Amino acid sequence: MAKAEPSRLRQTLSTLFKFGVYGTFLALVALGVAVAVAMSSLPSYSELVRRDDLGQTIRVRGADGTILVSMGPVFGEWLRYDEIPPIMVDAMVAVEDRRFRYHPGVDPIGIVRGIQVSVTDGGRVRGVSTITQQLARNIFLTSKRSYGRKLREAILALAIEGRFSKDQILELYLNRVYFGGGAYGIDAASRRFFGHSAETLNLSEAAIIAGLVKAPSNYSPTADAEAARGRANVVIDLMRRNGDISAAEAASAEPAGVELVPTPKQNSVRYFTDWVLPQLDTLIDETVEPIDVWTTLDVEMQRAADQAVNANTPKGAQGALVSLDRDGAVRAMVGGRDYVSSLYNRATQAQRQPGSAFKLFVYLTALESGYTPTTTVVDEPVNINGWRPRNNNRSHSGAVTIRQAFAQSINTISAKIGAEVGFRTVADMAQRFGITSPVNTHPSMVLGTSDVRLIDMTRAFASVAAKGVAVTPYGIRRVTTADNRLLYNHEVNESRVLVAPWVAAQMTDLLQSAVMTGTGRAANIGRPVAGKTGTTSSNKDGWFIGFSSGLTTGVWMGRDDARALPGLQGGTSPARAFHDYMVKAVAKRPVEQFETEVPLPDWQTEEDGVEEEYLTNPDGTPVLGPDGQPLIRQPDIQSDLSPEERDAIEQGGSEELSQDWLDDAIRRPAPPPRDPPPPRRQPAQPTAQPSNEPRAI
Incomplete structure (x- = not known):
């Protein structure tokens, strides 16, 4: 019996080997047949010499149908x-x-x-x-x-x-x-x-x-x-x-x-076309037939943007601008002062610190957490585990409203808010509004120390202008073939709500104050404007982002090597470039007043001076009862009582169970009278941060 096992093993291996040989033989035969068929179907050499099958002719058109560039x-x-x-x-x-x-x-x-x-x-x-x-x-x-x-x-x-x-x-x-x-x-x-x-x-x-x-x-x-x-x-x-x-x-x-032939002169529209054309790979499958790409770019607005950036950008610096319509359509895009000398698109590729422009997310978080534009806070020295943010004017204003704090871009107030609501919460708000680059959670993040892209920041401001609905930038409206066959048509998605309408309205209130009375006064164009400046430490970056009449525009200026630019502030050159562009861009649009007073929902209001606490879901929305109304949290007043105390309450019969009677029954001192609104608690003590904080304006 012992000799039978090797015999069976050899027999099995022999069978497998034979199957392997037969399989390989059949595979080679199949391959040979496939190659022979392919050889018989190949074009002749003279046919392959022709190159009219290579590449695709693409005409990129502006919003009015003007051909911006032809490629092929x-x-x-x-x-x-x-x-x-x-x-x-x-x-x-x-x-x-x-x-x-x-x-x-x-x-x-x-x-x-x-x-x-x-x-x-x-x-x-x-x-x-x-x-x-x-x-x-x-x-x-x-x-x-x-x-x-x-x-x-x-x-x-x-x-x-x-x-x-x-x-x-x-x-x-x-x-x-x-x-x-x-x-x-x-x-x-x-x-x-x-x-x-x-x-x-x-x-x-x-x-x-x-x-x-x-x-x-x-x-x-x-x-x-x-x-x-x-x-x-x-x-x-x-x-x-x-x-x-x-x-x-x-x-x-x-x-x-090796000397290279200079690139032919191109205007700033190439920053835009370089941004949109790679998107065709994800939108259409046609790669041979000539196509027309109909874009959102407004030729007149683009010209105004180019002029505004070049006229206001400091010598030795670069400037960038992005302008979004209310649905996210990109109306103008300037990625630098000269496309010929630099193809680098600073509007979509560059990541720079936004300074106080980042406070948009700090105050959005505060408003969502219960602050209002009239909430009073104290501007005073702040020490968060060794980090002591300073205000630009090196002084403190004492008690101020949230509106004043935002308009004057008071750094200590932003630090206190960040410590109270949580720096991670502020970072989450920034990412919720479309910031795609990493956001740190160090205390100094409230002053804009995380690198961001101009197009992302502009998108965030546009979402506030859209009453809290997410705005996604896009540049291609539709794509057609030469015989007008539709290959792609853009559809706007307005279903994603980022914050409640009253939060966006209150934020718009703050942004409008920053232009009317604060650091962004140079951006005033004679009609309602809401916006925010941003300046980083040593004046390395200057930002202004704002909106008016349905158009949101972001401007950045600075050096590519991130060296300091004396005198550069968000409220100077960037705000003036915003002004010069927007004056022309909105000239043919009707004047629109901002809706800054949006009523709060019933479940967030107080009745008869009594503040009621509602049950909420993890995302902050109210828990609804069978009748569709929000459920009020009922305090369990008997949870800490002894059996004798519970009996005493139950034996009260028809007696009125007043709060004084209840306090006396459970031997609890009466609470002190409430002074609305209650004072904000002092900032927490988060992780220590080096004291070389940015100066944000």
């Missing part, structure tokens, strides 16, 4: 393989597929390496596409990542290798691949970036072009010249290691010294 593929001359500089071929093979000359279209070694990397890093398979596979994907497939697409890509690559020579494949690839900046093919890229034909490319130039294929948007000289030159050094090192160039040739190459 740019082609150079088609270069035959013998016309392409060998250094260009070597550079491309070195960086994209160093075993190109030896594999049949699919690189088994690369596949194994890619799988190993994906397993060790826990990510998807990468680094396994050969030049032939990339060509197959660019011509016949999409960039959608899936195992099915990778399998089809591999079959097509094998078919291409069986149909065309290696030189023909390289010729097709180098004349069709996208290199960024709208350029398809090495000749278009060479003319676009260097101003001459690809036939005269040198080592450094070839390395720059070869390095672009990995990420054209990131490494394109039109987007980031330094990144393109840095990537070229990687290509040159790979060429040296592959033996394509000598160490001396690699050392003599100077990508940093």
Whole structure:
């Protein structure tokens, strides 16, 4: 019996081996059939030389239908393989597929390496596409990542290798691949970036072009010249290691010294188009047919915004502006003073400290917690575990209302409010209103020490203007084909309420006071305006964000290197830029008065001078009874009584159970008379914070 077990094991292994051989054979047969079918269906070489299937023409239109910019593929001359500089071929093979000359279209070694990397890093398979596979994907497939697409890509690559020579494949690839900046093919890229034909490319130039294929948007000289030159050094090192160039040739190459053709003059509208066009990938599937993108941008408002930013931004500084309509439509966007000199969009990408503009969230939290614009607080020295915030005027005003404290941007009051309501609660309010960057919970956060984006802050103010309903910025209204077929149409969602209407109304009251009597007076445009200034320590950043007549506009100014700008304050240059822009932007709109008096709901009011406490849900809303009315919390007055005391109360019969009788029965002293409103408790003592606090205005 003992000898039977090995016999069965050998029999099982033999069977498995046979199944494996048969399965492999069938798989190879199926693969061969698939490749043969693919080869028979491939276009001829002359058909593939045509490039009219590359890219998509896109016309971006403003709100009035004006064409803001036209975008589409740019082609150079088609270069035959013998016309392409060998250094260009070597550079491309070195960086994209160093075993190109030896594999049949699919690189088994690369596949194994890619799988190993994906397993060790826990990510998807990468680094396994050969030049032939990339060509197959660019011509016949999409960039959608899936195992099915990778399998089809591999079959097509094998078919291409069986149909065309290696030189023909390289010729097709180098004349069709996208290199960024709208350029398809090495000749278009060479003319676009260097101003001459690809036939005269040198080592450094070839390395720059070869390095672009990995990420054209990131490494394109039109987007980031330094990144393109840095990537070229990687290509040159790979060429040296592959033996394509000598160490001396690699050392003599100077990508940093390559002169690039200046980007054609563009106006500030490109900040907006650069922001909206990447969103098309998530809105539509059409990637071939020409399309029209109808946007929200108002050409006249954009012109006014550009003028206001350039006229008021201090010398050596940058400025940015975002203007949102009441539904979130972006009417104007300026990301910097000059798009040509800097493509960096400071309106949507830059994260800077907002200073006292962040107090919007501090006071929203206070109002939601029970404060009102007329609540009295004391401006006095504050010490929160060693952190002693100072006011801008280095003095204290004593008892002031919340309205005065906000209008004058009193830092100590913000610190006291933050300590009372909780710094985490203030951070939650900021994130509730659309702040997407991290918000710290140190005590100094109430003065705006967390970096934020201008578009996020503007969105938050717009949500207050919308009576507490969330406003989401958007730039694309609809997308149509050339024959007017609708591909996408934007729908505004007004269902998300951030705060109750009376909280938004009271906040608008405070914001209006800041412009009428406070730090934002320079933003007054002769009609109701509500807004807030912001200035960070050492005058590194200046902000003004406000709204009027349904339009909310945010302005930021500062240096990109975050160095101090003497004299820069939110109430000076940013507020003046807001004024200059808004005067023109709202000129054709009716004057709108702010609704600052919104009645409180019945469940929050007091009757007959008695303050009733209602049962509430975790989110602060009242618990409703069967009749739909809020339930009042009933005190359990007998919970602490002895049995004798309970009997005494129950034996009271028809006697009136007055509060005095009850106090006497349970031997409890009568409570002192209440003085409405009750004084606010002193700030808590949160985590210590270094004393180098920002000066927020």
